Amino acid sequence: MRQVMTGNYASAYGAKLSRAEVIAAYPITPQTSIVEKLAELVSTGELKAKFISVESEHSAMAACISASIVGARTYTATSSHGLTLMHEVLMWASGARLPIVITNVSRAMAPPWSVWADHMDSIAQRDTGWLQFFCSSNQEVLDTTIMAYKICESRNVMLPAMVIEDAFILSHTSEPVDMPEQEAVDSFLPSFSPELKVEIGKPMGFGSLVKPDQYMEFRYKAMLAMKAARERILRVEKEFKQVFGREYGGLLENYRCDDAEVVLVAAGSTAATAKDVVDSLREKGQKVGLARLRVFRPFPHEEFRALASKVAGIAVLDRSYTFGVSGAFFTEIKGSIYDCPKRPAMKNYIAGLGGRDITPKILEKIFDDIQLFVKRREETDVEWVDVAGLPRRWH
Amino acid sequence: MIEVRFHGRGGQGVVIASEVLAKAAFKMGFEVSSFPFFGVERRGAPVTAYARIDKNPIRIKSSIYEPDYIVVLDSTLLKGVDLLEGLKPGGKVLINYPDDKTLPEISDRFQYYTLDATAIAATHGIGSKMTPIVNTAIMGGFAKMSDWVSIEAMLEIIREVAPVKKDENVEAAREAYERTREVAV
Numbered sequence: 001m002r003q004v005m006t007g008n009y010a011s012a013y014g015a016k017l018s019r020a021e022v023i024a025a026y027p028i029t030p031q032t033s034i035v036e037k038l039a040e041l042v043s044t045g046e047l048k049a050k051f052i053s054v055e056s057e058h059s060a061m062a063a064c065i066s067a068s069i070v071g072a073r074t075y076t077a078t079s080s081h082g083l084t085l086m087h088e089v090l091m092w093a094s095g096a097r098l099p100i101v102i103t104n105v106s107r108a109m110a111p112p113w114s115v116w117a118d119h120m121d122s123i124a125q126r127d128t129g130w131l132q133f134f135c136s137s138n139q140e141v142l143d144t145t146i147m148a149y150k151i152c153e154s155r156n157v158m159l160p161a162m163v164i165e166d167a168f169i170l171s172h173t174s175e176p177v178d179m180p181e182q183e184a185v186d187s188f189l190p191s192f193s194p195e196l197k198v199e200i201g202k203p204m205g206f207g208s209l210v211k212p213d214q215y216m217e218f219r220y221k222a223m224l225a226m227k228a229a230r231e232r233i234l235r236v237e238k239e240f241k242q243v244f245g246r247e248y249g250g251l252l253e254n255y256r257c258d259d260a261e262v263v264l265v266a267a268g269s270t271a272a273t274a275k276d277v278v279d280s281l282r283e284k285g286q287k288v289g290l291a292r293l294r295v296f297r298p299f300p301h302e303e304f305r306a307l308a309s310k311v312a313g314i315a316v317l318d319r320s321y322t323f324g325v326s327g328a329f330f331t332e333i334k335g336s337i338y339d340c341p342k343r344p345a346m347k348n349y350i351a352g353l354g355g356r357d358i359t360p361k362i363l364e365k366i367f368d369d370i371q372l373f374v375k376r377r378e379e380t381d382v383e384w385v386d387v388a389g390l391p392r393r394w395h
Numbered sequence: 396m397i398e399v400r401f402h403g404r405g406g407q408g409v410v411i412a413s414e415v416l417a418k419a420a421f422k423m424g425f426e427v428s429s430f431p432f433f434g435v436e437r438r439g440a441p442v443t444a445y446a447r448i449d450k451n452p453i454r455i456k457s458s459i460y461e462p463d464y465i466v467v468l469d470s471t472l473l474k475g476v477d478l479l480e481g482l483k484p485g486g487k488v489l490i491n492y493p494d495d496k497t498l499p500e501i502s503d504r505f506q507y508y509t510l511d512a513t514a515i516a517a518t519h520g521i522g523s524k525m526t527p528i529v530n531t532a533i534m535g536g537f538a539k540m541s542d543w544v545s546i547e548a549m550l551e552i553i554r555e556v557a558p559v560k561k562d563e564n565v566e567a568a569r570e571a572y573e574r575t576r577e578v579a580v
Contacts (some may be wrong), residue, residue, distance in 0.1 A: 004418045004427060058476050137454075173430035176421060209508050269456040276455050359457045 007170035010138040011176050012037035013104040014145025016047045017185040018101075021192075024052040024063035026082060027125045031105040031172045034309075044065035057082035061100075063087035068098035069206050071197035074344045075302070076100070078109035079167065080121040087125065093160045094129030094222065096206045096268070099192070100160040101145060101153035102130075106268065108354040109166040116355020119268065120320040122296075123328045130223060131229055132296040134267035138165045138177045140248055141165045143240065143362040146215065150189050150236045153344040156228040158194070158255060167355065169269040178289060180244055188243045199282045210331035251300035253292040254307070256282060260289030262313035265329060267293040269318060270358045277363040287366050301336045308337040313345045315370035319352045326350075326382045345374045351385035362386060362394050396449040398459045399448035402478050403468030404473030406438040408530030412468065415534050415556060419450045428453045431436040434455070441472060448543075466537060467491060468512070468529050477503065489540050489575070491529055498578060508532075509572050510536040519567040521560060528533035531557065535576040546572045 005013070011034045015023065023042070027036045041047040050067075051363045054060045055076050064074040078086065083104050083272065093100050108118035123134060137213065141163060148161040165171055171173075186389050198204045234250055241247040247256075254280050257263055271292040281288045291307055291314075293300070307314070318327020325331055330348035337343055349366050352358040362385060371382075385395040399416060403409035410431040417429035429446040445459045462483045467490040472478055479488060484504050491512040501507055512532035522528035531553050538546040547558060549572075550565050557564040 004414070004421050004429075070463045136456075166456075168430065168432075173409075173428060173456070174417050175453065176426065184525075248461045288526045357458045360455065 002176045004174050005177050005355065006033065006172055006174050007138045007141050007165045008033040008105070008172065009037055010142040011145060011165065011177060012041070014142040015075040015101070015103075017039055017072065017142075017180060017182060018067060018146050018189060019102075019186075019191070020047075020049055020074070022050045022052065022064065022067035022074045023076065024054050024060045024067070024074070025076045026054050026057050026060050026078070028057070028079050028082040029169045031077045031079040031082070033104070034105075034321075035101060038075075042067075057085045058089055060286065061086045064100045065089060065093050065096065066096055068093070068100050069096070069198050071192065071194050071199075073153075073192040074100045075102070077103040077105070079105040079174040080109055083121045084109065084124060087128065090125055090128040090130060090160075092207065097158040097222070097225070098160060099149065099158055101148045101152065101163065102160070103141070103145065103163045103165065104199055105167050105171045106164050107292055112183075113169065116270070117169050117249060118319055118353050118355065119164075119358070122162065122164050123320045123322070126297060126328065129159060129226070130297060131159060131226075131233075132164060133161065134164045134294055134296060135170065136269060136272040136292065138170060138173070138175050139246070140178070140193055141170060142177055143244065143248070146185055146189060149171065149192070150239075151232050153192050153194070155195060156223050157232050159222070159225050159229060164268065166180045166269040170325060178246075184243055188240065210237060218222050224233060226298050233295060250294065250303070251295035251298070252303035252307070253294055255290040255292060257289035257291060257307065259287055260311055261287040262315065262367065262374060263289040263291045263292045263307065263311050264317060264366060264370070265293055265333065266317040266362065267296070267329070268319065270319065270363075272365050273360060275359065277360050277366045279369070280360075281364065281367055286367065286371075296329075299332055299336065304336040305340050306331050308340045308344055309342050311344050311369040313347075313370045313374035315347055315366050317349045317351055317358075317366065321350050321353070330382070342394060345370075346381065347373045349385050350380040350382065355387060359395075365394055396447055396453070397464070399446040399466065400459055400462040400465055400466040401444040401446075401466045402472050403442055403466065404438075404472070405440045405442050405531075406526055406528070407426065407442075407468045408528050409442040409464070409468055410444045412466065412530040413446045415530070415549065415552050416446045416537060416544065417448070417499055418552045418556070419534075419544050420446075422548045422552060423544060426452050433460070441475075462486065464489070464537075464541065466533060468533055473499065473571065474551045487540055489533065489536050491533055494574075503580050508540045508575055509535065509578055510575040512536065512571055515545065515567050515571050515574070518569075519562055519563040520559075521567055531564040532567045532571040535571030536567065538568075539572045539575040
């Protein structure tokens, strides 16, 4: 049934419908209402799970790791500094091959202090070995949480996943969400039964010391698992569509890209606004499209290579910045298409840091700019959008 | 698309007011989206919230700069920044304002409505006497001001979302609906 709910409640109900068995979390703005809702669902008995209040995010992930090792389906949620405090144990979760699902309400890193939307916290975890899904609507947040368990728990993947929703823009926005029936979710998502788990009377070690003659084999297998995740994501989405009738476009959703001359790459809530902008520019006769980066890990190399062969220009919007380089999406997309026979012009736009609003007007200007850039490449290919003191006007 | 902006202070239920509007409109078959602009939440600080209502699914996720409606839950905010900034010509403003006082400044570009939501909420015992929670009363007034959301839908949602004193909240909204008046310009 469709009902109006926030992105945070969509996350909480995603975990509930997935029948998470152990939830360990520490509250942080703007994730708090996820944890509050789940604590309430557990206390009323609506969700049969163990809720563990912990003293930090590091401990939250440590508790999830332990619970996952004994074969429980586990969930946690956090944001910004909470996620970066987890960094060490995020590595532990993926290295131990535990299919934990976390919601990260993506928020800026301090200082200066900010509680608003920004992807820096998530991007900073790109090397931790977690799958990363960027969501554009509350419906997608709920659906992706359910799909993430099915993707991650499959035998050839067994890696953890991060479901990312933008701070406030999704987390605290109320919009209609179709809440699936528990029975339908149960038939789609079987219970978690890992091949290996610690049991009473059946002791086992996870994460023991290995000597140099074995370490690389573990890493190699994790690499293969991340590769396998790609096919698994596509297949699970197909199955999801069969049961629930919704789909999200795989790893890189192409929106009106078929005959596009230039495309914008964006992730998260910005991509939703960008669809409206693409539609209005199309009505004016401009051949523009949107490539929504939905999955950042595993990175959609093949999709970007296919896109590169079709378009003259790619504008990449990063809601984060890697100092000394550029936006992370920009660098990785460039790397992906380096040896393509046809390489489009590419420009990076840094926008929306610390929750600064990314308006339709700004996106229109980015489309204007990339069309000019294709014809006459400028010296700089990284531009900061809507920053005080810079010559270009964005409003 | 209809766009609405709410102004109030922390503790008055500004964000819930925007959610009540979205849920009532959704009940009537509209697509909706509502969202707050949160500073760091604290009692008494200015809070802004927003709502979008449309016949088609709403994808846009950026903020609202040119609303069709503005709702002011706390009239002391009128002395500060320009609360009506960006309001479309012909736009409607609903202000929680004592019945026996005249609005300080009004422009003939907009339509104004007032109701004493503070007194109504206090009479019905919603919140404390010193700081009544005015959001349910103000939303009764909104149903009067707009011609697309019904008081019935609004009351139904208020009953659904009010955590306590459901009857009192519904009655406050009903009374506010009756007592909301358009201000002659």
